[in-house]
Amino acid sequence: MLDKRSEAMNGVERRAAFGLALVFAFRMLGMFMVLPVLATYGQELADATPALIGLAIGAYGLTQAVLQIPLGTLSDRIGRRPIIIGGLLVFALGAAIAANAHSIWGVIAGRIVQGGGAISAAIMALLSDQTREQHRTKAMATIGMSIGVSFAVAMVAGPLLTRAYGLAGLFWATCGLALVGLLIVLFLVPHQASPFAHRESNLARQALGATLRNRDLLRLDFGILALHAVLMASFVVLPLALADHAGLPKEEHWWVYLTALVVGFFAMVPFIIYGEKKRRMKRVLVGAISVLVLCELYFFFFSNSLVALVIGIVVFFTAFNLLEASLPSLVSKVAPAGGKGTAMGIYSTSQFLGSALGGILGGWLFQHGGLSTVFLGCAALCLGWAVVAGTMREPPYVTSLRLPVTPVLVNDQGLVGRLLALAGVTDAVVVAEEQAVYIKIDTKIVDRAQLERLVSQTPVAA
Structure with missing residues (x-):
């Protein structure tokens, strides 16, 4: 019989889960707050063009994608805390560089440096080190929820902070959040004597070949790349559509995103429940991707109406939240035994690559073809993703x-x-x-x- 005391998380596990979730949330909050404001306020920076603003939006994803797995692997050798502490300092440095920038090039440089603080893998590994196996899923879910909450808060806080203090103030706030995260690591997160490398949270070279040959995992990797590419590209133009086409002052955009995220969160829950209980997650996945296609086409036709844009953004975030929540669960289901850490490492790298490509291509398309071209480009990418997802087998419910x-x-x-x-x-x-x-x-x-x-x-x- 199992020890009843093992059914509850102990004090060390609760501190680790809560502290690391806060660190993750503060860091992601700093990343996300830029999204709803850079397209509009970034135009005031010297040398700003739509293509360069798009690059600034997605630039962090480039260094994040390149360094994510190497820094996670390095944390196995030298410890999690040095990587996390160093990453938070690098992130704060990047925010300070962007805060002091007077041209778009300075913001791009700051965002690239921010991405160099690629500590997601090290945080997840430290959480695994400090939680027992039977509580690890709950602890990971805590971090997952913190990411979702930080995204929602960022969509509201970004416009409000920028309205009050400008882009420089927004980046200084991001720097401050990173330093608060550093204090949490130093004084709240329990100390771990040595890293405990295992295949649930770390990339295993022995599992790498099987993971890269798994076609369903590759389909999911392409899916998260496409999802974040569409998100970033859409945020190159949606703030401009709200301000320039629908006539909503940029200082008031926060309520649109708040409405969309709150409604979208509750609207997605029934679909998650249906997909898991009825074991029809492939149907839910393809359906949500199809909704994204329709949303981008809807934006193409109705970007001049405020009411129409708000409705479209609400539906967009419902589908986005559903996909963002579903894809990691599907990766966990599809990954072979002992390959979850490897699969999630490749998945995260794909996500950051998508963010980088979305910002860069979104800005380039806007500069050369306007809003409509970006919406059509996003619709085409989602349509391709729907075709790829449609060839996927129903995932095992394991x-x-x-x-x-x-x-x-x-x-x-x-x-x-x-x-x-x-x-x-x-x-x-x-x-x-x-x-x-x-x-x-x-x-x-x-x-x-x-x-x-x-x-x-x-x-x-x-």
């Missing part, structure tokens, strides 16, 4: 587990076979160096207690 095994069982050649023979187990792999087995299970068929009994049994001699 959960990943990591269970410790004794040194004797690590060398038991029949363990994996016995696990796979158990109803509801779809995949299993023993990792000798961790003295653990990674298992994918359908929780409707098999329960954890059965698995724990099986992996704790002494193998029978032949």
